[in-house]
Amino acid sequence: EADIYQTPRYLVIGTGKKITLECSQTMGHDKMYWYQQDPGMELHLIHYSYGVNSTEKGDLSSESTVSRIRTEHFPLTLESARPSHTSQYLCASSDDLAGTEQYFGPGTRLTVT
């Protein structure tokens, strides 16, 4: 079944650790996105990709990095986690047509202690 997956769903980790949040989609979409969302607040785009080997920073500055080596996979990495990184991270994808729907994953709730 076509879907977008995120793992882990919840992560509690200590300061200074390196973490990678996984995002995979089986929808055949070229475009993928990472959003950061604090509880009860708006979503902020932090990274996006138009396709393989294409990554761009979003509207909200983030210390995280992303890669797009395969169409279906768009992982997000934090080299050294800090408490300020505590947030929910949402991955989304869409096809190549302008103005189309974005499909969201279930999210990863990250807590850095």
Next chain:
Amino acid sequence: AQRVTQPEKLLSVFKGAPVELKCNYSYSGSPELFWYVQYSRQRLQLLLRHISRESIKGFTADLNKGETSFHLKKPFAQEEDSAMYYCALLGGTSYGKLTFGQGTILTVHP
């Protein structure tokens, strides 16, 4: 710069009452606007988009360019409409980048 404002953080109505969730935007070009919804323990999902001019789950939204608004309306709210609603703007490019509002939590009381 494009911006989306949802002035109401919380909105409570009783079942059967009309509901209107407000959304105002700021964008110099011709925008495409969307409403996304997140029900409890579910993913964020598209509710409707203005170009479709359709009614989904009884909800409608009309783009008013003069007032730069895209309010979401439903004449008779149901308890299952309780959710977080986000207005989003696609700024006239093919990049697919959405700008979201702050969200409105709608609670429909029985």
